[in-house]
Amino acid sequence: MNRLTTPAHRIVEDASSAHSEQASFSSTTEAVQEVARIIRERRTIRSFAKRAISGKELANLLDLAAQSVLLEHEPEALRFIICASEQGKRKAGAAIMDAYSSQGLYRWMPGKFIQAMAERVAKIPAIVAVIRRELADDASNDRQLAAASAIVHSFTLLAWERKLGLVWNTEPIVEHAALTTGIGLAADERLICLLYIGEFDKMPKSKRRTAAQEKWTVLGKQQDKEGHA
Amino acid sequence: MSLQTTMEQIREYDRFSARPVTEEQVLSLLDEAVWAPNHHMREPWRFIWIAKDYRDKLGETLAKNEQSQLLALIQEAAACLIVAAPVPSDEREAKDDFAAACCLVQNLQILAAASGIGMSWHLPMRFENETFCSATELQPNERFVGVLGFGYFEDHWTSKLEKRSVRIDIW
Ligand SMILES: Cc1cc2nc3c(=O)[nH]c(=O)nc-3n(C[C@H](O)[C@H](O)[C@H](O)COP(=O)(O)O)c2cc1C
Numbered sequence: 326m327n328r329l330t331t332p333a334h335r336i337v338e339d340a341s342s343a344h345s346e347q348a349s350f351s352s353t354t355e356a357v358q359e360v361a362r363i364i365r366e367r368r369t370i371r372s373f374a375k376r377a378i379s380g381k382e383l384a385n386l387l388d389l390a391a392q393s394v395l396l397e398h399e400p401e402a403l404r405f406i407i408c409a410s411e412q413g414k415r416k417a418g419a420a421i422m423d424a425y426s427s428q429g430l431y432r433w434m435p436g437k438f439i440q441a442m443a444e445r446v447a448k449i450p451a452i453v454a455v456i457r458r459e460l461a462d463d464a465s466n467d468r469q470l471a472a473a474s475a476i477v478h479s480f481t482l483l484a485w486e487r488k489l490g491l492v493w494n495t496e497p498i499v500e501h502a503a504l505t506t507g508i509g510l511a512a513d514e515r516l517i518c519l520l521y522i523g524e525f526d527k528m529p530k531s532k533r534r535t536a537a538q539e540k541w542t543v544l545g546k547q548q549d550k551e552g553h554a
Numbered sequence: 555m556s557l558q559t560t561m562e563q564i565r566e567y568d569r570f571s572a573r574p575v576t577e578e579q580v581l582s583l584l585d586e587a588v589w590a591p592n593h594h595m596r597e598p599w600r601f602i603w604i605a606k607d608y609r610d611k612l613g614e615t616l617a618k619n620e621q622s623q624l625l626a627l628i629q630e631a632a633a634c635l636i637v638a639a640p641v642p643s644d645e646r647e648a649k650d651d652f653a654a655a656c657c658l659v660q661n662l663q664i665l666a667a668a669s670g671i672g673m674s675w676h677l678p679m680r681f682e683n684e685t686f687c688s689a690t691e692l693q694p695n696e697r698f699v700g701v702l703g704f705g706y707f708e709d710h711w712t713s714k715l716e717k718r719s720v721r722i723d724i725w
Pocket residue numbers: 367368369370371492493494495496529532589590591592593594595649650651653654657
């Protein structure tokens with residue numbers, strides 16, 4: 326076996342035995358294994374069980390997720406709307422369907438398609454809108470998008486740990502005025518994505534990932550991988 | 555230990571421990587991190603390991619700029635990795651790919667924390683410094699997703715812990 330494919334938990338074992346004085350941080354083999362398991366097993370969930378979920382619980386997870394992103398950004402220029410009540414979901418659902426059915430975007434879509442989609446949207450247990458305020462320059466806007474994506478992903482993993490699945494929706498509707506004004510975005514606000522969230526009964530199959538080694542470049546002198554440093 | 559506990563340990567550090575973080579370690583964390591969601595399985599990322607003897611050369615491209623934190627990372631971090639993403643011509647694909655690569659970086663942040671390793675994440679833009687881009691061999695159809703610095707946590711170092719408040723409305 327290539328030494329470079331040593332599993333993460335082995336390396337941590339080595340590290341912690343060499344430096345046991347680091348005990349006050351709970352960096353353990355189990356910690357890495359548990360985190361790696363959640364990251365590997367997480368799947369995009371596109372069809373949900375009918376059970377309702379709590380908006381407050383989602384808000385707590387989002388808040389925690391927002392603390393876990395260290396990229397410099399402006400948190401006050403990001404915001405989230407969680408639609409979990411029947412009323413809130415109706416409002417979001419109507420705005421989503423307005424965008425789908427409006428002229429120009431999905432003109433080819435037959436009426437019964439729209440109808441089927443409306444029924445699907447109505448059944449989603451919770452919808453989260455991820456919103457950024459446009460900042461003065463491109464660099465800042467890109468960093469806001471990066472930070473928001475990382476927050477969403479931390480949130481996804483925290484939700485997964487609680488058996489909640491989600492899918493990102495970044496279809497062209499997210500830029501459509503029927504949707505953005507429908508959920509009350511200001512003129513300088515952009516909808517990054519919608520998240521559809523819920524419990525699920527069926528777990529989709531995983532799709533194989535390419536090993537990091539295959540996308541790896543070294544700049545500078547290649548370190549001795551056989552360990553005879 | 556739960557994911558939540560690990561996430562609560564993620565914090566910013568002023569300094570990096572001198573204790574080494576090896577190429578093998580980072581690669582093994584990356585092999586878990588690549589399980590990030592990504593649209594149409596484009597796996598839109600590439601990794602550039604900056605070996606120790608390349609740090610000065612890379613640092614020199616920054617000296618004239620005011621990116622002092624980035625410079626400190628490149629000079630001092632126990633390990634330095636750059637994550638780059640392709641920029642497809644389709645605007646939606648480009649956004650999706652960038653976002654997916656950010657998910658991968660966040661996976662790395664969490665996996666590192668579980669291993670007792672801190673990670674700082676900087677995001678330079680191509681137009682901010684072309685010399686830096688060419689020193690990293692960033693391709694014309696690529697962009698940075700992160701210049702990442704890794705180092706072990708040290709107990710006695712103070713961490714900057716300011717709570718970020720994002721607005722969350724519940725409907
Ligand atoms: C930035 C981003 C945007 C995405 N947009 C969509 C989308 O619009 N519709 C959809 O069905 N899935 C979307 N996905 C989910 C991906 O298709 C999914 O991650 C991929 O198929 C891999 O499957 P997995 O997440 O189960 O590993 C998106 C994922 C990311 C990271």
